[in-house]
Amino acid sequence: MGFGRYVTARVLWAGVVSLIITTITFLLVSAAPNPSVQEAATQAALQGGDPAEAAERARELRGLDQPLYVRYMDFIESVYTFDWGWSRSRSQPVTEALGQGLYYTAQYSVPWTVLTVLIGPLVGVYSAANMYSWKDHAATGFAFFGYAIPNFFFGIILLLIFGVWLEVIPVVYNTDVAVFSAQNAVQLSIPVFVLVTGSIGGIMRVSRNESAEFQNAEFMKTAKAKGVSPIRAYAYHVMRPTLVPLSTTLVGQLLALFLGSSLLVEVVFGIPGIGRVTYNALIAQDTNLLLGSTLAFTFIAVIGNLLEDLVFTVLDPRISYDDR
């Protein structure tokens, strides 16, 4: 299989996965009674009307009286044309609400991802180079600490220390601050620190264990014998092969964390990002918005996995497409 065919197959597969998840979402939602229909019935009953009739009218209005497959086709069409409906609780289109959320989410996600991807492998390789020294033990301890401490718990502790006692950061995220300002950097530093601590542990462990294998490889001995400087030797001969196995798990790990943590961290720090939009939609019983954010997260995950696979094959020429 050539590269072109592999990419095509992989992209098609991503499409299939997103379609399947969308279908399951549709089935879940359509199997349950629609809250807005019930609402209409309750309202009619309160105002002395006929609840059954009102429910019927509400169903008709929303096209729920049509057969399942027609509704399914409609649903799929509107999902893939980004016609995601109207958010009741926020009185704006769902896509707009999600866009606004994403704007705030990106402000802390981008530095978080960049820091994790930069620091994680570096510290991992460094601690492999100094294996079983106190530096290695300190790094390992930190990795386990970050891995084990629940993000939201760590978040509220730090918020208590820096927000309430020291008053360095505002207790609730201030949205009036410009994106690229010192103030914004300060108030985002704690959420970013919490997220980096949580995500860096796994990457440090993997890169430490993987690079340990290359420490004493023949090519490292050759490089050392030739008098290559340690930094250059580690950068070219250890870091590169380490990054290959790392990149297979990296995106998946980060995405899994992103789904869970964005929700928690945004609720703890009061950042009005996409996780909070989801949470508020759930609390406010806003079906359209909740569906929209579910789909948004799903698409982010599917596209992330797709990119990971493609980048992986480009990075490592040793992998043949037939094996995958």
Add this chain to the structure above:
Amino acid sequence: MATQKPERFDQVDWAEISRSRWFDLSINSIGMLATALPLLIVALYDWQILDERTPTLEPVGPAWDVGTVDYLFIFTLLLFAFYIVLPLFQNPRRTKYYWREFKRNRPAVVSLGWLAVVFVGGIFGPFFISAPEQSILTGYQPPVFLSVEQSYVSTCVGDIVGGQCQGTWQHPLGTTAGGKDVFAGIVHGMTISMQIGFITTTIVATVGITFGTVSAYAGGWVDELMMRFVDIVLSFPTLLMFLLILYIYGAGLGMFILVFAAFAWGGTARYVRSKSLSISEEEFIKANRISGASTYRVVRRHVVPNAASSIITQLTLLIPGFLLAEAQLAFLGLGDSTIPSWGQLISAGRSDLSFAPWIVLAPGMVLFLTILAFNFLGDALLDALNPEAEAENA
């Protein structure tokens, strides 16, 4: 490892090898059946005959209403006792070997100790410590040896020294705003955490191993289809799906366990499949096959034991994820509010953090230590159970 005794071949368990008829059960299976059947009967009786409101054990005495999750929990505990703990006693030489390997990892031994505390506390604690009860008057009691300003507490259980309410042994870890005892809450939370850990692990292991071996032995397009299915399961946003289910249908602890276990077995299935494929090429499997072993026997006696170390490690590393997810949901107020889990305690104390930090700190630390212990344990088990990994490190 020059001092190690050589492997012994002179003792052959002929009963184990000749046991080919299905009704000729091992002692483990007999024990399992003897305990699981009464459990099943009680469960059926509870489900069909007793009416909803009557607690299951009322005819006998204690007013403990056994729920679906409890039945599953007891069942998984029995599985654990008869197929993991009992074999360790039946095979003391191997157990000693594992223990020697395991003992070298100090943090892991401490972790195992901590998990044993959580395990014992979770199973027997609720029988000795009654569930935390609301009592508004004794809210915000500080932990023992600590004190809090008198104005925060309406009735101080301990002494008041210089306007500070002192903690008492009556509430060793203090109480919440509603006067619930934090220590009792943590002990009852251990039960919840153990339930989550044991039941999800059993489901994940069963589904993963079955799916992996079937996929490997079926081969061809069935294999391809099954592995693509695993891809989908793995890329499923579980937390979001759970939120959606919660929103539409409402969900308790049972639903939480089911949904999270249903999307967590993908990695295990993948691993078991690749292990089955690679092991079926080995000489000893060929010899086994020629001697007339069935596929089931090959899987049961050779594939699963060989994959066991990785499966166990994987499962040990999965459990903290489930515990964390439960705590997160509870913290968001989306968990099962009827159960006294650690996450519920943390969320209960969140607004009072500035003057009553113990409500958040105590369960938070317990949760942190438990997750940490599982991670250390997973790391150590990987080294202890897998002799190949050790050979590579040496």
